[in-house]
Amino acid sequence: MSNAPAWSGAFDRGSLQDVVGLPIADVRAWAFGGATGAGVKVAVVDSGVDAGHPRVGGIAGAIAFELDPAAELGYVEREGAHEDLVGHGTACAAIIRALAPDVEIHSVRVLGANLKGRGALLHAGVAWSVDHGMHVANLSLSSKSDTMFGPLHEIADEAYFSGTVLVCAANNLPGPTYPSQYASVVSVAARPGHEEMALAYNAHPPVEFGARGIDVDVAWADHGSITATGNSFAAPHVTGMVALMRSKHPWLTPFQVKAVLQAASINSISG
Amino acid sequence: MTTAPGVDPALGRCVEATRALFGAAACSIALVDDDGATLEFVASDGEGADAIVGVTIPVSRGIAGWAAMSGQPIAVRDVQSDARFARxxxxxxxxxxxxxxAAPMIDAAGEVLGVASVLDPDVEEASDWTLNVLGTMAGLMALVATATSGGDPQERPLAGLGSDVLRLVESWQGSDHGGSA
Structure with a gap:
């Protein structure tokens, strides 16, 4: 099953297999208990974040990457307040805030008014997150562009070794998508259920984790809310859990984070 | 089923089949313009089809726009509460x-070509599986949309996709399984 598509359906009801996790006693209490996300910097790489939305509760910073053919790299970065063009980044930020109320959220807007160069802007947003010491970055977006495979792989590796955990939404499309396909990231798909801290591990990666992402009541544009479904809403639930564990255990590396997430999954049995 | 002038009828049949597959009120596809700034609806079947074909929207707006920007499929249940979308x-x-x-249509090089949208599908609940189905159909429709023009249209790759899917759906609905997707 190594060539199973990213949307393997592993998280559908009744299809979960047991996996063996590290023998950590009461791992969820150890990882999340009493944590608030304090001191953890989270990047939401998306369509922008509405800092004034009551469910977002303010943000610590905002930067937007925008195409500019005249610029040396083909884009410019603009620091300062910006709007959420769609509402999706706001939805992700609010999910993270609900799980980890004291995190520092940084809006990194890479989606904009033009599809050209979207891979380059995604790359720029991840690079910014690494350069600015984000502890975790939520990537509810992806690329299938062949030309972006190498550059995104390289920056994902850099994030891994720098200690920035990249939490990436898997894609419901046939074939590989980046960066969710890389082993260096935490890839997430939606699974049934309404528990915001529920987590399952897929015995048949590349999609590794399943989290709440079906019919989720989420914050949206214009201070509103909608009910939405997608892997892109599952990823921020895992981002929130990573923020919690890193606020309690700041020394955790990305590979340790992944091991703890696996051990904390509902289908994990102690090794 | 309505298509814009110059659009391969095979693409229209795919839209018709996808609407039937989901038991939906409507299905549309919109393609990204050469500048990457707008989505133009080029084929639609069902409610509002005549009105939507030919309409262009900025890629930065709406649920379809987000699917195009992010490359991710998405489902929204109470879309009318999104005031910006409704407007x-x-x-x-x-x-x-x-x-x-809504699901992105991705071409062979992995670039976003457009978006397939399904309105008010008759499904019991949104799920990872239903988005997988739409994502797969969107990927196939991207191949139809980029099939080489010229020659015998019936000989183009996937020319019979829409007809084949529609026949399967109608066969399924005609059996004891009922009409829900």
Whole structure:
């Protein structure tokens, strides 16, 4: 099953297999208990974040990457307040805030008014997150562009070794998508259920984790809310859990984070 | 089923088949323009089809726009509570759905070519599986949309996709399984 598509359906009801996790006693209490996300910097790489939305509760910073053919790299970065063009980044930020109320959220807007160069802007947003010491970055977006495979792989590796955990939404499309396909990231798909801290591990990666992402009541544009479904809403639930564990255990590396997430999954049995 | 001038009828049949597959009120596809700035609806079947074909929207707006920007499929159940979306739609067509599913159409090089949208599908609940189905159909429709022009249209790759899917759906609905997707 190594060539199973990213949307393997592993998280559908009744299809979960047991996996063996590290023998950590009461791992969820150890990882999340009493944590608030304090001191953890989270990047939401998306369509922008509405800092004034009551469910977002303010943000610590905002930067937007925008195409500019005249610029040396083909884009410019603009620091300062910006709007959420769609509402999706706001939805992700609010999910993270609900799980980890004291995190520092940084809006990194890479989606904009033009599809050209979207891979380059995604790359720029991840690079910014690494350069600015984000502890975790939520990537509810992806690329299938062949030309972006190498550059995104390289920056994902850099994030891994720098200690920035990249939490990436898997894609419901046939074939590989980046960066969710890389082993260096935490890839997430939606699974049934309404528990915001529920987590399952897929015995048949590349999609590794399943989290709440079906019919989720989420914050949206214009201070509103909608009910939405997608892997892109599952990823921020895992981002929130990573923020919690890193606020309690700041020394955790990305590979340790992944091991703890696996051990904390509902289908994990102690090794 | 309505298509814009010059659009391969095979693409229209795919839209018709996808609407039937989901038991939806409507299905549309919109393609990204050469500048990457707008989505133009080029084929639609069902409610509001005549009104939506030919309409262009900025890629930065709406549920379809987010699918194009992010490369991710999405489903929204109470879309009318998204005031910004409802406003955009009201400007373009007279049908405002309760639910919308949208998935990017990706070409062979992995670039976003457009978006497939399904309005008010008859499914028991949104799920990873239903988005997988739409994502797969969107990927196949991207191949149809980029099939080499010229020659015998019936000989183009996937020329019979829409007809084949529609026949399967109708066969399924005619059996004891009922009509729900």
């Amino acid at each position: 955009d739609v009201a400007e373009s067509t007279h049908y405002v759905p309760n639910a919308i599913y």
